Amino acid sequence: MALSNAEIASRYGQALFDVAESKEITSQTTAELAELQAVIKEQPDLLVFFASPQITNEAKNEMLHGLQTNASQLVNDFLQMLFDYGRIQNVSEIIDEFNRLNDEKNGTVRVKVTTAIELDDDQKAKLSAKFAQVVGANKVILEPVVDGSIIGGVILRSKDNIYDGSVKSKIDKIKRLLLN
Template sequence: MAESITVARPYTKAAFETALAQGDLGSWSEFLNLAATVVAEPSLAHVLDNPELTATQKAQLVIDVVHTSHPLSQQAQNFVNLLAENKRLSLLPDVSALYETLKANQEQSVDVSIVSAFELGNEQQDKLTQALNAMLSREINITSTADASLIGGVIVYAGDLVIDGSVKGKLSKLAEAVNA
């Protein structure tokens, strides 16, 4: 996996720079996400692995499937053709994930997932948003879910940052300390 991410980086950089130059980060994000979904689909992945298909045929298949949901610019089609020619279509999920990171950095935003013991009210979400905004110095996009097994508190996921403020997490740490 680390190797595929390493190989995906220059493609991601090229896609990001193209999208940035066009002022179209959102459309490229949608395109890459759809293309990644297409190549990850088992039935299509099996077809794309067929050695009898040319790179052009494989690229056209991806372009046609993505185009049914999202119109593709000529640059996006060229990008798919380049990946196909270099036998790198399977990198699209990595390219998409890396692209989203670059896009979030450019837009100074971060997607935050909050898992709480109970549904959060608007006031609680606003307070968490303000606190995380100050802590991370970024625009915060929150999605929250409830998980009663936490007993109380919240767990915050922001990129690779995890803040476990749940009662369940604190009890687990206490159990580890007692057993050590």
């Protein structure tokens, strides 16, 4: 029975996290995986390349060695294992799972912040601190998104919560009340 992508991500992400934690190199591994994730986002065809049956294993191995350049032994072994077991196309989901486990351990919450205008650093810091208090997190990492259609205010989306303080949602609520 084949494993689902979620099961693959969960198993490999947990294993990678456990090894990094046991070697006390979680922060270094997190940084390396962020670089790898950035490369994959910049070159989305990279994973298609590895999955393609038309491309020789020799060419895939050469590309893999390019990805492994300047990586730690753990990340090198991780990438090689994924390649050897035909799981390299799942690398993004596995990295996401690793990051989720690391965030959970460190009390970090990632939040998508939607505003009508760009927030300055001071506003981001205040919003981050306030949201950390509300959800009881040690650290909040903001992912800012600018969307003029919300008119004003802010929408905060974390894994478990959505706080909608946008002007658009307030107008929509007033409309519903008036129509009823």
